[in-house]
Amino acid sequence: MSDRAPALIRVRGLSHTYEPGAGEPVPALRGVDLDVHRGECIALIGGNGSGKSTLAKHLNALLLPTAGEVIVDGLDTRDRDAVWAVRQRVGMIFEHPDDQLIAAVVEEDVAFGCENLGLPPTEIRSRVDEALRTVGLEALRRRPPHLLSGGQKQRVAIAGVLAMRPRCLVLDEATSMLDPAGQREVMETVLRLRDEGLALVLITHSMEEAALADRVVVLAGGTVALSGTPSDVFARDDVLRRLRLEAPPIVALARGLAAAGVPLPPGLLTAPQLADAVAAAYRRGRGGA
C-alpha cells in the first residue's frame, strides 16, 4: 500500500538453504516477500517444516539470507556492523520458558539484555521497572524464575526483551507449552503491546490465536502460499486443508450454522463474536414468533 508508512521490516526474495553435515541440502525458504508494519500483529502459520522458524530467525539476523534481503528499520541484516542494532530492534521469544531464563531472580533476568547493551545502571534500572510494569510482574521482581508459572515465565522473557526497547517482537510458539490461563495471559500482554505500537510476528499452530491477528500469512514449502485478514484466510477451507491447516473451531461452527440457515454476519472469528451473533438471531426469532 503506497499510502502507508514504510514497513518496519522488509523481506524481499528471501531464500535460505540449510547445508546439514549429513544428507541433502534443505531449501527451507524460497523467495519470501513480507512487510511487517509498526503496530501490526502478523500471525505466521503453516505446516511443520514450512519454514516459519527459519523466517523468524532471519528477522533478527540469527540467520543470514542465502539469497534476497531482510531490511529492519533501514538496516540490512547482512551488514555485520548492524547485527546488534538489528537484534535490539527485533526481540525473540521461544517455546520453552525455562531455556530463556538464566538469572537467580526475575529482575536480574529482565536486566540481562540491557547489561549486554552496555547501558548505565540507572538507565537499566528504570527500563527494568518499566518493562516489569508493562507485563504486570512488579510484585514478583525478587522471585526466582523457577518458582513462577509458565505464563509468568514467558512474561519475564517478554519483559527482558522489552527492556531493550525493541520495535518488533517475534514469538515462535511462545504459548504452546502453557496452560490455557498462561496462553491467555501472554496473548493479552502482547496484543496490548501491539496496541501501543509494537509490531508482532506470532508463529503459532493454534488457529484460535491466529484469528486474533491483524493479518495472517501462510507459509508452505518455504513460500508464502496465502495471506490476508483472518476472516479472508480462514474462509479458504479447501486451500487450508491442502496446506495442513484448518479454520478455528468457531469459524467452522459459524459456517455450519450459516449453512443450516441461521442468519449470521460474515467474518465471525471468536467465541464472544459468535455468541453475540447467535444470541441476536435467537432474540429476533423469539420476537418474530
Place this chain on the structure above:
Amino acid sequence: MIRCEGVTYVYQRGTPFEATAIEDVSLEIAAGDAVGIIGATGSGKSTLVQHLNGLLRPTAGRVYLDDVDINAREVDRRRVRQQVGLLFQYPEHQLFEETVTADVGFGPRNLGLGPDEVRHRTARALAHVGLDPAVFGPRSPFTLSNGEMRRVAIAGLLAMEPRMLILDEPTAGLDPASRREILDHIMRLRSARGLTIALVSHSMDAVARLCRRVIVLDRGRVVAEGATRDVFADPGRLAALGLGVPQVAECARLLRERGVPVRPDVLTVDEARRAILDALAGRRPAPKNVP
C-alpha cells in the same frame, strides 16, 4: 491396568529446596482405557506420569502394573519401561542418536529384535507420523523443525509397540493436520490392539477427542475425576484451576450467559452446531442425543 495408591513425590528432599510435587495421588487406568490428565503448569502432571513407567520412584505410596508393584526389588524396571512407553514433554530431551533412523530404531534394538524387524518397525513408525523415511531417515534429529522433532520422538515410542502409551503434550508443536492424524492413529491402535493411553495435555480439544475419562490435578492433588463430557460441562470450575474448555464449549457457555438455552456438554463443532440449532428451534434436546 495401572494403579497408583497414595503416591507422593517430594523433589530434593532434605534440602532447603524441598518441594512436594504430588501428594497422595490414587488413580486407576483400566486396560484399553484412554484417560486425560489435565491441570495448570506446576500441578504435578509430568511428575505423576513419570511414576507410571517407573522413571520416578514415589517418596510414599505404590504404583502397580497389572497388580505388580513396579518398584519392588525383584521387578525389572527396564521391562516396565518397554511395556509402558512415555513421551516426554520436551521431546528433544529424548532424542540423542546421530540420525533419525537410528533414533527411532533405538527402542526396538534394545528389545533385542533382529535388524530386519528393527528396520521394518522404524519405517512404519515414521510413516505413521507422516515423515518419509527416505527423506528424514538420514537427517540428524537436531536439525529438524519443532514439529518434525516431536514426530520423531512419537515414532520412537510407537516403534517399541508398548501396551500402554503415556503422552506428555504430544500435540504441542504439531500442525493441525498432524495433530488430527496422530491422534486418529493412536485411537486406531487403541481399538485394534487394546492399547491403554494416558494423555497429559493443555489442549482441551485433544483431550476431548481422545479421552473418555479425565483426571484433574491441582497443586499436586487430584481434585476432580469423571467422564470427559461431565468435567468439561463445568467451565467455571476449570477456569478457576487455570484451565479452559474446548472453544465450542466456551461458546456454548457464553450463549447461556446471553439467555440462549444451549446444552452445556458439547465438545465438538458438530455437537455445538446441533445444540445451537436445537436451542434456536426451541427444541429441548433429549438428554442423550449426543453420541
